[in-house]
Amino acid sequence: MAEGAQTGTQAQTPARMRRPAAGAPLRIALAGLGTVGGGVLRLIEANGALIARRAGRPIIVTAVSARDRDKDRGLDMTRYAWEDDMTRMAARADVDVVVELVGGADGPALTLARQALRSGRALVTANKAMIAHHGMELAALGEQSGAPLRFEAAVAGGVPVIKGLREGAAANAVDRVYGILNGTCNYILSTMEDSGRDFADVLAEAQALGYAEADPAFDIEGTDAAHKLAILAALAYGTQIDFTAVETTGITRILAADIAEAEALGHVIRLIAMAELEGEGGRGLFQRVQPCLVPFDHPLAHVDGPTNAVVVEGNFSGRLLFQGAGAGDGPTASAVVADIIDIARGIAQGFEADMPFSVPVANLEALPPAASGHRRARAYLRFIVADRPGVLAEITAAMRDAGVSIESLMQKGRADSEGEVLVAMVTHEAPEAAVTEALRLLDGSPSLLAKPLVMHLIEK
């Protein structure tokens, strides 16, 4: 603003907006003391001096809250004021920033987030579900009170991809944003790849090792990745978050045989979350989470274990890749505290330019989901069929009748299931609608012993 406009801007600043004095500590209330919450406390303790130096002020935790006060967390909790009712932290005079690490799209996390932002306190959260479902409402609350809302840790754990997209790639029209957003799925897929074992077996191991939850549905069905994708898409395209429009397929139906076949074709299988804006003839937002075949020479093919990676394809930057640990106490705490440092650096100045989605919420577009039928891609199709004459002719006839041309085809018996044969093929590039039509023609055929699996190929 012009210096002369100073008074005018002050007048726009809501009275509740909280600004500690220059150099004064930035005071944090921390809700949720699980893995990530503990990580944040340990990080601030270990790196406190360095952070104060970089942020221009110390960052201190004044109050904490969690479900169980008496749990041994291996940390000295007596230094922090305890609140049994976490929402009370948003009313404490000694709190500038509320850090929400409780989780859950609704419930106490959402109540706390709303109260923090309404009270003019900054909100930092790692809660992808809450942002995916309520991000627009929360951003609007922050706008009204002038309080920053930050959620770097909500997407790709410790990887600063929100910042990379919102600021690093800010000069670009984003052609496509896509990546590996769920560490559990990536661990399972890359372990299946390395070991040749089947899904259920590797999932059980991942649960035993703590890489997968006791109830793994959120991860393996793709919901978690879809939450993150919806956030990235809104940032990339200036649209409202539309989680419900994400087409989501998980990894539960992938067989060891699929992975072996993909490898023979020069690919690995990864759960890919992807968003694109459709332009010509009716604008729409395409958002999909789906296992895909990724060629060996694509950077995402080398993302193994619980690692996350996001590709941003900008119209000037070309392909940018952001990669790192997608979860875990240390990496997630790193992202949470990076947000706090940004606030500590920026809080001396005001929040007018610090809108979480770059533009005022009211200016975000509400786009319909893009139809996907006309999208052209090569597809991997896998059938489990009865081992009898004519089945292959039936399948290939359906492909022909739907206008889908076959690039390669493999058929082999299943060692552990007598009478069953696995047929896998890769089509030439074709509209998705044509592949859907081919499968519709085969629907109900007694030859098919299981629902066919469809995965698209990512091109290098």
Added chain:
Amino acid sequence: MAEGAQTGTQAQTPARMRRPAAGAPLRIALAGLGTVGGGVLRLIEANGALIARRAGRPIIVTAVSARDRDKDRGLDMTRYAWEDDMTRMAARADVDVVVELVGGADGPALTLARQALRSGRALVTANKAMIAHHGMELAALGEQSGAPLRFEAAVAGGVPVIKGLREGAAANAVDRVYGILNGTCNYILSTMEDSGRDFADVLAEAQALGYAEADPAFDIEGTDAAHKLAILAALAYGTQIDFTAVETTGITRILAADIAEAEALGHVIRLIAMAELEGEGGRGLFQRVQPCLVPFDHPLAHVDGPTNAVVVEGNFSGRLLFQGAGAGDGPTASAVVADIIDIARGIAQGFEADMPFSVPVANLEALPPAASGHRRARAYLRFIVADRPGVLAEITAAMRDAGVSIESLMQKGRADSEGEVLVAMVTHEAPEAAVTEALRLLDGSPSLLAKPLVMHLIEK
């Protein structure tokens, strides 16, 4: 700052600091209309509406300057005021930000940069040499006048790694920062790898294709990577930039045989720039640019062609990877304009917290270069020796006498050089000083027909 402290802060703000009114265009003067300068003009033209939306104000170019006014750049230059003397742009009333894309550590670029910052105008530059040599002076000038200094495009082209390190990883003590910072070298090495051809041959091709300069010394001798590393190290460790302390080795002595041998050992060769802070017993800053063997399962092993990639290992984040195009008009323009957008977003508020090295220049440590002799690593050693009895015994005896244990060794004749034999070995982990001592013992031996080549192995 506290709202009550507003007046005090205003008093600290230098009178010359320039702030356009809220929503008013941010006005750019562009010095240098080569590849990158043209890219910036094209980007602002192509993405102008989107940028205005994201930045909260339009970004417009008001004045331009370059050596040759009459050159056809395929762009309509009549819209911009032309300055024959580029330094005059820093005095124009219609300029808020000076973008320096002239290049060269000194000369007109430096004069312009100094004048821009002294006048309170923001400076955005892609000039790694100037920042590596004069970054401390320029940052101090910006501090004095309150003008931001930004140089995202100076390191890794379009990849937002300065932002990733300075902000994204801000919560971490950085254990190590390293990466591939020179696209020309990486193009040459990965092409040698794919084609089996020798260095000189691939360099000539790279020059013909425009991937290498007519005078390639700056790139292939490692100087360009060293400039960038010195900048990254200062950001990672809060130290003064110390370009002269970077130990630099280029790629000119690498043979096709080295690449083949590395591959047989499960490695690729990449020019790696690396910085680490030494703690125990005397603090020092280790900075080195050197061809290294990178194992296939390391993310940097898959960085091919002119791509750049930087790994930041934080004590909480773990390994973060930032990757993308290291040069070119589009990617570099993307980084330049990202800096301009940051300024456009932040300029409404002031620059107090926007220090290019996070802390005031006066607070950056001046650390001595760290000694490297005690560093432990596995090393690849390659000798070209006379094809006669006893040579291998002589080499292995020197290794033994220096206390260096050999992990693997290969000897083979050179097809194109009769009487010459190539001996390549990988040592077990050993202090660098021991390997140096072994080579000293062999120094002057008539058996050695060329200076031995030493490259360290990066561990996964």
